[in-house]
Amino acid sequence: MRDVIVVGAGPAGSSVANHLARSGLDVLVLEKTSFPREKICGDGLTPRAVQELHSLGIDTSGPGWFPNKGIRLIGAGRTLELPWPSGTGLTRTRADFDEILARQAVSAGATLRENTKVTAPLLANGRVSGVRTADETHKARLVIAADGASSRFSVALGLRPRRDRPIGIAGRRYFRSPRHDDAHLEVWLDLAPAGYGWVFGMGDGTCNVGVALLRSQHPDYHSLCSRWLASLPTTWGFTEENAEGPLRGAALPMGFSRRPHYLPGCLLAGDSGGMVNPSNGEGIAYALEAGRIAAEVITAAFHSPFPEHVLRRYPDAVQRANGSPFTLGRAFTRALEDPRIMRLATRHGLSHPSLMRFALQAVGGLPAPRGRGASDRLAAALTRLTPAS
Structure with a gap:
């Protein structure tokens, strides 16, 4: 035994x-x-x-x-780069x-x-x-x-x-791309309600590119990904001739x-x-x-x-x-199912770096940096006070 x-x-x-x-x-x-x-x-x-x-x-x-040093958020015509609160990320x-x-x-x-x-x-x-x-x-x-x-x-x-409990879905595809050595994980926030797209450089000549729909019951990630990629500059390489394999999806429990x-x-x-x-x-x-x-x-x-x-x-x-970050996360994505709230959150959030850092820590479950400021302390307090159920 x-x-x-x-x-x-x-x-x-x-x-x-x-x-x-x-x-x-x-x-x-x-x-x-x-x-x-x-x-x-x-x-x-x-x-x-x-x-x-x-x-x-x-x-x-x-x-x-x-290695990567942070996350780049894009939406509502704005771009915001945030370093990781502590440590280094990888792909x-x-x-x-x-x-x-x-x-x-x-x-x-x-x-x-x-x-x-x-x-x-x-x-x-x-x-x-x-x-x-x-x-x-x-x-x-x-x-x-x-x-x-x-x-x-x-x-x-x-x-x-x-x-x-929501069951989301994500789809990803690899592309040969000059952006393969980007030092940030790039996230596009306003592709769909409670959904986003990503571009993650792999450092090997390719990027992992995909979309996630976090609450949709019948998500058509193929169409969403196709429309998004068609809107991006062709010089980034996210085109059919540069693809490494098909778009493939998986459930997110x-x-x-x-x-x-x-x-x-x-x-x-x-x-x-x-x-x-x-x-x-x-x-x-x-x-x-x-x-x-x-x-x-x-x-x-x-x-x-x-x-x-x-x-x-x-x-x-x-x-x-x-439990607390997951509870906050469920409330957060439930609210973002409303397209109006999604647009409002993206437009105003990307104009306030401290607010987005707060969201990453409280909802995204990232640790706070040493020598925390007021927003860092608030995120930690909110997480502690949120029921873990």
Whole structure:
């Protein structure tokens, strides 16, 4: 019997496996596909995500990691550049990002099995006791569901997405472009209500370009992206002849859309638990963080005479970390569904850098810089006072 089985080797799964293995636990990671594999993503890593990568022992100084120093916001005919409140951001293609994380977990002592699809949970006495694959069964003291937005493992346990939580969608495409070495992550704010476009330089001759619709029930991201790209200068290279592959989309399960995050014997982490920020669609930082939090709780539980009591604290720990920004984010994007509010927020927000910095910190979940000013303190206070539910 294993200590822990992790279903899925995405950012959340590899994060928790890495942290647990380094604490001396016997960890098995089951990944249904094989590496390298592609994932639909903007490939942007905020300083929050970079900090989590460093906690995993990932070296981000080598080839393929392209640094950026802030975010550029464009809308209503205005442009505003904001430095990251603290730290440095990065871009890294998901074509090899997930594999780097998984191999790091293996280096820490975890066992990885690729091309191994989990078909069902094992149950014993009302508790998840392991998993079943096509060929065999694996028992464990605990199972982590980290199998992405659809999370069939969670569905098999009766956990379906909440109807009162938004499911957005994002579409992205790579283009060869002279803008590949831009030092900012560029975000276009007024493409659609509760939606935006992005241009992220990858530093390798290409840009990751895409759109996100954060609350639409039937989003046509293909048309939105096509209209937006047609309006941009052809010298940027975002044209069909410069495209590297088709436009591809993926769901964004946001705002803790699947709960509870703990059932007896099973924890949810990352997209399987809807751990995507409703205000911007960011998921990698929260997935990495959830893996670390899960590992901290599990390690404490396995050293406790009352492990179940400790494990039941996991949902509260995740809520304390991100519940308030997610609540603010849901309210923010709900308001932006009204085109009039979207235009007003864009026009006035980009005229006031301190206001936009406030929004990035309070709603976007970014840490405040050292020596915080009044707006930084206000953002921190608002986050503390917002209910984490």
